Amino acid sequence: MTVSTLTQRLEQVRQQIRDAAHAAQRSSDSVRLLAVSKTRAIEEIREALAAGQTAFGESYLQEALVKIRALADAPIEWHFIGPIQSNKTAAIATHFDWVHSIDRLKIAQRLNDQRGRRPPLNVCIQVNTSNESSKAGIAEAELESLARAIRQLPGLRLRGLMTIPAPETDPDKQRLPFRRLRECRDRLNHLGMQLDTLSMGMSNDMFTAIAEGATIVRIGTAVFGPRPNSRKH
Numbered sequence: 238m239t240v241s242t243l244t245q246r247l248e249q250v251r252q253q254i255r256d257a258a259h260a261a262q263r264s265s266d267s268v269r270l271l272a273v274s275k276t277r278a279i280e281e282i283r284e285a286l287a288a289g290q291t292a293f294g295e296s297y298l299q300e301a302l303v304k305i306r307a308l309a310d311a312p313i314e315w316h317f318i319g320p321i322q323s324n325k326t327a328a329i330a331t332h333f334d335w336v337h338s339i340d341r342l343k344i345a346q347r348l349n350d351q352r353g354r355r356p357p358l359n360v361c362i363q364v365n366t367s368n369e370s371s372k373a374g375i376a377e378a379e380l381e382s383l384a385r386a387i388r389q390l391p392g393l394r395l396r397g398l399m400t401i402p403a404p405e406t407d408p409d410k411q412r413l414p415f416r417r418l419r420e421c422r423d424r425l426n427h428l429g430m431q432l433d434t435l436s437m438g439m440s441n442d443m444f445t446a447i448a449e450g451a452t453i454v455r456i457g458t459a460v461f462g463p464r465p466n467s468r469k470h
C-alpha cells in the first residue's frame with residue numbers, strides 16, 4: 238500500500254474540486270478550498286502552506302490561537318468555523334479573517350464591536366438546513382432578519398451562508414440541504430444583498446455541494462488524513 242503524503246492528498250483534493258466544478262459546468266476557480274486544520278500540528282499546516290494552501294479553518298479557539306501565533310509570519314487567511322460562545326468573540330474578532338458560524342445577533346454585535354479599526358471581518362450566517370435540534374444554525378424563517386441586522390454592522394461584511402447538514406450517504410438526500418442553502422442565498426440576493434459565498438461541503442459530500450453551488454468547501458480528512466483523536470465536531 239502506498240501512503241500518500243499531505244502534498245499528494247492536497248493535489249488530489251484540488252483535482253476533485255476541478256472535476257466537480259467541471260461536471261457542474263462551473264469554472265474551477267469559482268470554488269475555494271478551505272483546509273480544515275483543527276487537531277492538526279503546526280508542522281502539517283506548514284507542509285500544506287509549502288504546497289500552496291493559504292486558507293485554513295479552525296473550530297477550537299484555544300488550539301487555533303496557539304497556531305496563529307506560531308505561524309504569524311506566514312501569509313495565512315484564518316477562518317473560524319466552530320461554535321462561538323460570547324466570551325470568545327474578542328479573540329475571534331482580532332485573530333481571524335473570516336467567521337463562518339454566526340447564528341445569532343448577539344454574537345455578530347460583539348464581533349462587530351471588538352473588530353475595532355481593522356478591515357471588516359468576513360462573515361457567513363450558519364443556517365440549519367436539516368431541522369435537527371442537535372445541529373447549530375439559525376432556522377430559515379429567522380434568516381432574513383438576522384442578515385438585515387448584520388448588514389447594519391460596519392465591522393462585519395456579510396459574505397454568505399454556511400451549513401453543516403446531518404450526515405447522509407444517499408447522494409440524492411445529500412443534495413437537499415445544499416439546495417436549500419443555495420435557495421436561501423438566492424432569496425437574500427433578490428432582496429439586494431449581493432452574497433457571494435456558500436460555505437458547504439466537507440470530505441464526504443464535497444462533490445454534491447459543488448454541484449449545488451458551493452463556493453467554499455471545508456475539507457479536513459481528505460487533505461490531512463483521518464483526525465487523530467477524532468474529537469466529535
Ligand SMILES: *Cc1c(COP(=O)(O)O)cnc(C)c1O
Binds near residue numbers: 296318439456
Ligand atoms: C471538521 C469540520 C470540517 C471538515 O470535516 P472533514 O469531514 O474532515 O472534511 C468542515 N466543517 C466544519 C464546520 C468542521 O468542524
